[in-house]
Amino acid sequence: MSSRSKWKLYYFGLFLWYLFLASLVGCDKQLEEQICCDWDATNFDPEYNGHNVNQLYFTNSSLCNDDVCIYENY
Numbered sequence: 248m249s250s251r252s253k254w255k256l257y258y259f260g261l262f263l264w265y266l267f268l269a270s271l272v273g274c275d276k277q278l279e280e281q282i283c284c285d286w287d288a289t290n291f292d293p294e295y296n297g298h299n300v301n302q303l304y305f306t307n308s309s310l311c312n313d314d315v316c317i318y319e320n321y
Contacts, residue, residue, distance in 0.1 A: 281312035288316035 282295050284304040293300050303310050 280310060281315050282310050283313065283316035284308075284311035285313050285316045287318070288313075289319055290315075290317045 280296070282298060282300055282303065283290050283292075284300055285291060291300070298310065300311075
């Protein structure tokens with residue numbers, strides 16, 4: 248195998264590695280969706296992005312995160 252062929256193989260492998268890493272980063276972004284499930288919050292929406300938020304709350308879904316809720320100052 249010539250040295251030129253080895254370099255082509257090396258760069259092809261490197262390209263595949265970067266594609267693999269990029270796919271992992273893309274998956275993490277999809278899994279991070281969080282929804283406010285507190286009914287008293289001002290940004291509570293019973294239907295969010297196709298999800299029934301009440302059902303998510305009662306099934307203790309990992310999508311529910313009260314840290315993203317916004318409350319009015321009383």
